[in-house]
Amino acid sequence: MFNILVPDNLNQAGLDMLAKIKEFEIYAPGKMSREDTLAAAPKAHAMIIRSDTTVDRELLEHAPHLKVVVRAGVGVDNIDLAACTEHGVVAMNTPDANTISTAEHAIALMLALARQIPQADASMRAGRWDRKQFMGMELYGKTLGLIGFGRVGRAVAERAQCFGLMEIAYDPFVPDEVARHLGLSLVPRVEQLLEQADILSLHAVVNDATRELINAETIAHMKDGVLIVNAARGKLINNADLAAALKSGKVGGAALDVYDVEPPDADNPLLGLPNVIYTPHLGASTQEAQDAVGTQAADAVSNALIKDRYDNVRNRDVFNVLGQS
Numbered sequence: 001m002f003n004i005l006v007p008d009n010l011n012q013a014g015l016d017m018l019a020k021i022k023e024f025e026i027y028a029p030g031k032m033s034r035e036d037t038l039a040a041a042p043k044a045h046a047m048i049i050r051s052d053t054t055v056d057r058e059l060l061e062h063a064p065h066l067k068v069v070v071r072a073g074v075g076v077d078n079i080d081l082a083a084c085t086e087h088g089v090v091a092m093n094t095p096d097a098n099t100i101s102t103a104e105h106a107i108a109l110m111l112a113l114a115r116q117i118p119q120a121d122a123s124m125r126a127g128r129w130d131r132k133q134f135m136g137m138e139l140y141g142k143t144l145g146l147i148g149f150g151r152v153g154r155a156v157a158e159r160a161q162c163f164g165l166m167e168i169a170y171d172p173f174v175p176d177e178v179a180r181h182l183g184l185s186l187v188p189r190v191e192q193l194l195e196q197a198d199i200l201s202l203h204a205v206v207n208d209a210t211r212e213l214i215n216a217e218t219i220a221h222m223k224d225g226v227l228i229v230n231a232a233r234g235k236l237i238n239n240a241d242l243a244a245a246l247k248s249g250k251v252g253g254a255a256l257d258v259y260d261v262e263p264p265d266a267d268n269p270l271l272g273l274p275n276v277i278y279t280p281h282l283g284a285s286t287q288e289a290q291d292a293v294g295t296q297a298a299d300a301v302s303n304a305l306i307k308d309r310y311d312n313v314r315n316r317d318v319f320n321v322l323g324q325s
């Protein structure tokens with residue numbers, strides 16, 4: 001018998017799949033506190049988490065039987081992969097499940113930003129009829145710069161083409177053919193992209209090279225009035241630098257779905273700015289994406305524990321450790 005601990009809210013389709021597997025005992029009471037998660041960890045053979053649970057050394061030390069941790073979603077920034085490897089725990093994610101939803105959300109933010117839709121909506125709700133205040137910008141003929149050209153960046157590129165946007169992308173890990181196949185070009189230096197883009201959309205993972213990539217120095221390379229969409233990770237942005245650029249008008253507007261800390265700290269300087277629109281990390285929040293995320297995470301756990309099959313492993317070096325033990 002394997003004990004499966006689900007300390008975050010996982011959708012019902014995934015839970016139903018897990019419940020059908022006779023070798024599994026499921027503990028999924030809904031979103032669990034850190035204390036409750038630590039208390040339940042000693043029995044767990046597998047964990048399925050979303051973004052609310054952090055898998056760090058402390059949690060791993062409480063979980064001596066843990067074999068796999070599956071991130072139901074894409075970002076594994078809440079998993080200490082090196083610590084998982086040391087503990088012989090295979091860390092996996094479900095990278096395909098929410099690509100389309102996240103890409104659609106980025107496009108929705110782009111349109112809402114270009115036409116100030118949330119601000120216009122708020123104005124009408126306040127009883128005003130202010131047609132002059134909300135002069136928008138057409139996407140047609142503008143240049144969209146995609147920073148990060150993985151699954152979501154590519155899905156955004158495909159969708160953005162129908163608006164007549166010209167597109168360029170920066171991603172040092174993607175071969176030119178991939179971009180050419182989608183009819184756009186990759187630039188070798190991020191500055192080249194910043195200098196050309198009228199709209200920037202961020203789709204990179206956070207690592208030492210991309211953390212706070214949007215900062216005073218890179219903003220200085222951007223066109224005046226550029227619009228920035230971030231449906232990837234808040235840590236790609238230096239909050240103070242972007243806030244200053246939004247206040248000065250150097251950056252014309254931003255649409256933010258993600259924040260360095262979530263929910264954002266009350267003193268986050270990006271909050272409350274009139275030329276910023278906000279959503280609370282909704283990229284993957286569609287029924288379709290959550291069904292896919294839940295069922296793919298359930299599949300990953302059953303494949304690993306029952307069939308000894310591991311897909312989408314984020315710490316492949318763990319197999320060296322497991323091979324040695």
Ligand code: MLT
Pocket residue numbers: 050051072073074075076098232283284
């Ligand atoms: C992801 O990494 O999968 C998305 O940001 C959505 C989420 O965190 O659940």
